[in-house]
Amino acid sequence: MTSGDRRHRLGHFTLESGATLPDAWIAYKTHGTLNAEGSNAVLYPTQFAAQHGDVEWMIGPGRALDPRTHFIVVADQLGNGLSSSPSNTSPPYDRARFPVVTIRDDVTAQHRLLTEGLGVRHLALVVGYSMGAQQAFQWAVSHPGFVERIAPFCGTARTTAHNAVFLASLRTALTTDAAWLDGDYTSPPRRGLRALATISAGWGFSQNFYNRGGHRQLGFSSIADCITGFWEARYAKRDANNLLSMIRTWELNDAGATPGMGGSLARALGSIRARCTIIASRTDLYFRPADLEAEANLIPGARFRVIPSDWGHMAGAGINPEDSAVLTEEIQALLAT
């Protein structure tokens, strides 16, 4: 059973920054049915620039998340255009005035959705890609009694300094477009979105991917064709202020900043009681295996696996069947424990 696209109302929702969003909501979609014991719920938060439809490649009979056995909740991240976002919030919190959201705010909204909206009191698994991985880590730190397993892939519990440089380049390029008008654009800042997409093209696939002609494998006749047909297409459909909001959330990501952890990532990750499988792509240029492995080493009993791929960060995007097969294998194995 698949629900339609739904919203759970959060009312006046106070964010970690202290700002309060009036009449906030979280969007979501569910697959499957919660069992009588309430033991089969899986949460899948979305990643940067994604919406719940973008992650459905992982959901289906025989796939990593099987709605015949699990109740799968795909939660839209705040700022993604479906949950409360710069693009859909009324003044005075609209557009660039939308307050700063943290990964912990996303987790708080999802906790309310699950407990108030769906009657879920226990999660068999939180799985997430990239910014979704950030949310999975935060769930395990913030709600140790609620989460039995996490499977973060191609993402970290704390944003690295180099990640922050990459994110600064995305923001600077997007806001260079005069049409951005400090967020009060009347039509999309297309050139800025193109610039953001072109930067992402360089970081998203690995060097080896392009150098062996991987873009042709995807059906693009040239580098320029791949930049336009693949990367610009991904971002042209997104709202610029929404992307900037999610960039800010990504920059601030730090599970070590969870209240009670004294600012220590080691303490936060050391407190995790969930079974944890962390999966990296061998050639990911901004969530590198070494970064994920260092965090895995801080989590008691965590399993760490590397996808032997040259698809870079995109190994987690569900595009390349060989990479997706590794994710499926690991997630199914984790759920079977």
Added chain:
Amino acid sequence: MTSGDRRHRLGHFTLESGATLPDAWIAYKTHGTLNAEGSNAVLYPTQFAAQHGDVEWMIGPGRALDPRTHFIVVADQLGNGLSSSPSNTSPPYDRARFPVVTIRDDVTAQHRLLTEGLGVRHLALVVGYSMGAQQAFQWAVSHPGFVERIAPFCGTARTTAHNAVFLASLRTALTTDAAWLDGDYTSPPRRGLRALATISAGWGFSQNFYNRGGHRQLGFSSIADCITGFWEARYAKRDANNLLSMIRTWELNDAGATPGMGGSLARALGSIRARCTIIASRTDLYFRPADLEAEANLIPGARFRVIPSDWGHMAGAGINPEDSAVLTEEIQALLAT
């Protein structure tokens, strides 16, 4: 003996594209004196966004290039603002109308400078960093009887597909600035230059460099401070059309396209008779050791060395003494053969 900043006039200079630059010139600076045998000349072409003053860290008594023993010619690349460039060429070839320049055009201009202007008939060494390395490779392919040794570092003989994606992001970000006005700006497109600089910040140093706080080692208090104080400072002083011209030259770089080589990089590099030492930085994100080593393997007898650095591409920029020491050691050893 050091010459002042000088120009060699090229007259009507026909480029590989077929366009002719009227009244073209190449700028240069020399250090030391050509000996009676004419056996001690070294050519050092400049790299992307650089001018001859930027490479002088390698020149001096006891350094890699010693003016007491060698006659060192630092040649400014076409488009760099000192040699003929979009910024200093008269209409109708000014600004964005400046014709496409290839690495082979640079080599042709340098050959004329050496033979017509300086009486040099033999080069003991061509050394170059990044786009300078591209010129060193091309010298060895185009003028096998002229060049005794080459030492290209942190650069390749052919631009990779991934390099082309990175370069596309620089161009797209810079030209997103409405102030660019298709190259006819009346004041510099500062925001576009900032965006280009911020992208370069992500690629120029390695992930590990930032993650261990290398920016603090350089004297910058934060990532944002490093982006502005180091990266924006490097590019804010350059002309936007000049940078775009050099980006185009970089994109087109392919020693395999040398006339007579049938489009084959293997044939072009296989034809090199110069002694060759190729040096890579272990963490260079756009001229990776694997890419340089693959080319080294195509050159008869080439030596390949990796600088064990986390400074990424900047290992070749003369900023970090430990990295510079490796370059000095290798270049001195090559000159001693």
